[in-house]
Amino acid sequence: MRLFSEHCKWKKTLFRDFEMTNNQPAVETNFLSENDNGELVSVVVPTFKEAENVPLIVRKIHKVLTESQIPHEIILVDDDSQDGSVEEVEKLQQGGFPAFMIVRKGSRDLSLAVIEGFNRAKGSVLVCMDADLSHPxxxxxxxxxxxxQDEADFAIGSRYVEGASIEAGWSVFRHLNSKISKSLALPFSNAKDPMSGFFALKKETFLNSAYLNPVGYKIGLELIVKCGCKNIKEIPIxxxxxxxxxxxLSFQEQLKYIQxxxxxxxxxxxxxxKFFQFCIVGATGAVVDLSSYNIFMSFMPIEIARIIAIIIAMTWNFEMNRRFTFSYGKHRHWLKQYFGFVCCCSIGAxxxxxxxMSLSRNFEFWSEQLTLAAAAGILCGTVFNFLLNRFWVYKKKD
Ligand SMILES: Nc1nc2c(ncn2[C@@H]2O[C@H](COP(=O)(O)OP(=O)(O)OP(=O)(O)O)[C@@H](O)[C@H]2O)c(=O)[nH]1
Ligand SMILES: [Mg+2]
Known part of the structure; x- marks a missing residue:
C-alpha cells in the first residue's frame, strides 16, 4: 500500500476555482494527487454559521486521519453563512490542510448540502459529520x-448502542424529540440511531442510490432507504x-422531518x-363531518345541517388529499378537480x-351480520374511491 506521505503530494499552488454549483459559485482548492488508488476518504461537513468551529473540526479530522495514515479530503459545504467561514478555510488551505469549501446559495438545506458534497467528493469512501464537534x-x-472491509454497507456513529453515551444536560424535550423521531423511522430501518448525522458509506453505494429528494435534516435515513442499505453497523460514540x-435545529425542521x-x-x-394516507384523511373527514353537524344542528333543521356538514367534510377531504396524499396532482384546475372528487365520492357511495345491500339480501351469514355487511360495503367503497382518485382525479402529470 502506498504510504500516506506519498499520497500527500497535493499541489502546492493553491488557487481559487470559481465553479458553478446549483448556479452559484463555490470556492475550491485542488490539492489532490492525480491518482489516489481508491484509498482516498472524503469527509463531508455541512456548515451553517460555524466560523468558530470550522478550524477546530478541520484540524481534528486531519490529525486523526493523518495519524491513521488514511488519505483524505475535507469538504465543507456551507449555505452562504457569510460569517467568515470561507476566510477560515482559506487560512487552513494556506496552512496545508486538505480542506475546501463549497458555498451554496439560495434556500438552505442540510441534506442537499451533504448530497452536494458527496457528489463532488473524489474519495471511494464518504463520511458525513457535523461541524460543531458533537461527533468524535x-x-x-x-x-x-x-x-x-465490507463489514457493512452503511456505518453509523451511534448514540444509542451499548457503549455509547450522550453528554449530560439534554432536556426532557430533546430526549422526547429524539425518541419520537426514532420511532417514526422504524418502518425504514432497524438501526438504533438512523437519525445520526455521523456515518460512512462507499461512494459507489451513494452513486447507486435511487432518486434522492430529502427535506431537512435526516440525510442518513434517506441514504439508508434510497441506497437500499441492509447491512448496517453501528459504532458507539x-x-x-x-x-x-x-x-x-428549529421547530420548522421537525415539521420538515414529517414531510x-x-x-x-x-x-x-x-x-x-397512498391508500393509508387516503384513509387517514377520510378519518379526519369523519371528525370534521360530525363536528360541523353538531354545530349546525343547534340552529337549523337537521336535514339541512346534515347536507352542509357533508359538503364541508367532502371539501376538507378533497383539499387534504390535494395537499398531502396526492400532492403531485396539484397542477390540475381546482374546480374541475373538485367536481371530479365529488363525482368519485358519489360513485364510491x-x-x-x-x-x-347485495351481501345482506343474498347471503344468510351476512343477513344476520348487517353491521359487518355495511363495513364490507365501506371497505369496497373506499378502495373504489381511492382507485378513481388515484388514477383519474389526481392523476400524475404525463
Ligand atoms: N450547509 C448547511 N449546514 C447546516 C444547515 N443547518 C445545519 N447545518 C450544519 O449541520 C450540522 C448539524 O446542525 P446542528 O445545528 O448542530 O443540529 P443538530 O446537531 O441536530 O442539533 P444540536 O445538537 O442542537 O446542535 C452542523 O454542522 C450545522 O452547521 C443548513 O441549512 N445548511
Ligand atoms: Mg449539532
Whole structure:
C-alpha cells in the first residue's frame, strides 16, 4: 500500500476555482494527487454559521486521519453563512490542510448540502459529520474500516448502542424529540440511531442510490432507504454538546422531518402508502363531518345541517388529499378537480351501498351480520374511491 506521505503530494499552488454549483459559485482548492488508488476518504461537513468551529473540526479530522495514515479530503459545504467561514478555510488551505469549501446559495438545506458534497467528493469512501464537534472524529477510522472491509454497507456513529453515551444536560424535550423521531423511522430501518448525522458509506453505494429528494435534516435515513442499505453497523460514540455557535435545529425542521417521512413512505410502500394516507384523511373527514353537524344542528333543521356538514367534510377531504396524499396532482384546475372528487365520492357511495345491500339480501351469514355487511360495503367503497382518485382525479402529470 502506498504510504500516506506519498499520497500527500497535493499541489502546492493553491488557487481559487470559481465553479458553478446549483448556479452559484463555490470556492475550491485542488490539492489532490492525480491518482489516489481508491484509498482516498472524503469527509463531508455541512456548515451553517460555524466560523468558530470550522478550524477546530478541520484540524481534528486531519490529525486523526493523518495519524491513521488514511488519505483524505475535507469538504465543507456551507449555505452562504457569510460569517467568515470561507476566510477560515482559506487560512487552513494556506496552512496545508486538505480542506475546501463549497458555498451554496439560495434556500438552505442540510441534506442537499451533504448530497452536494458527496457528489463532488473524489474519495471511494464518504463520511458525513457535523461541524460543531458533537461527533468524535476519533471514530472516523473505525467507520471507514467497516466500509472498506465490507463489514457493512452503511456505518453509523451511534448514540444509542451499548457503549455509547450522550453528554449530560439534554432536556426532557430533546430526549422526547429524539425518541419520537426514532420511532417514526422504524418502518425504514432497524438501526438504533438512523437519525445520526455521523456515518460512512462507499461512494459507489451513494452513486447507486435511487432518486434522492430529502427535506431537512435526516440525510442518513434517506441514504439508508434510497441506497437500499441492509447491512448496517453501528459504532458507539460519545455525543457531546456544541461549545461554539448555536443549534440550527428549529421547530420548522421537525415539521420538515414529517414531510420527509411521508416521502419515504411513498417511496417504499408506493400505492399502499397512498391508500393509508387516503384513509387517514377520510378519518379526519369523519371528525370534521360530525363536528360541523353538531354545530349546525343547534340552529337549523337537521336535514339541512346534515347536507352542509357533508359538503364541508367532502371539501376538507378533497383539499387534504390535494395537499398531502396526492400532492403531485396539484397542477390540475381546482374546480374541475373538485367536481371530479365529488363525482368519485358519489360513485364510491353507490358501490358502498350496493355491496352491503347485495351481501345482506343474498347471503344468510351476512343477513344476520348487517353491521359487518355495511363495513364490507365501506371497505369496497373506499378502495373504489381511492382507485378513481388515484388514477383519474389526481392523476400524475404525463
Ligand atoms: N450547509 C448547511 N449546514 C447546516 C444547515 N443547518 C445545519 N447545518 C450544519 O449541520 C450540522 C448539524 O446542525 P446542528 O445545528 O448542530 O443540529 P443538530 O446537531 O441536530 O442539533 P444540536 O445538537 O442542537 O446542535 C452542523 O454542522 C450545522 O452547521 C443548513 O441549512 N445548511
Ligand atoms: Mg449539532
Amino acid at each position: 472524529a476519533d471514530v472516523i477510522p473505525e467507520l471507514v474500516s467497516c466500509i472498506k 460519545f455525543f457531546s454538546d456544541r461549545k461554539y455557535g448555536s443549534s440550527k 420527509h417521512i411521508k416521502r419515504l413512505f411513498d417511496y417504499k410502500y408506493g400505492d399502499l402508502a 353507490v358501490v358502498n351501498w350496493s355491496v352491503s
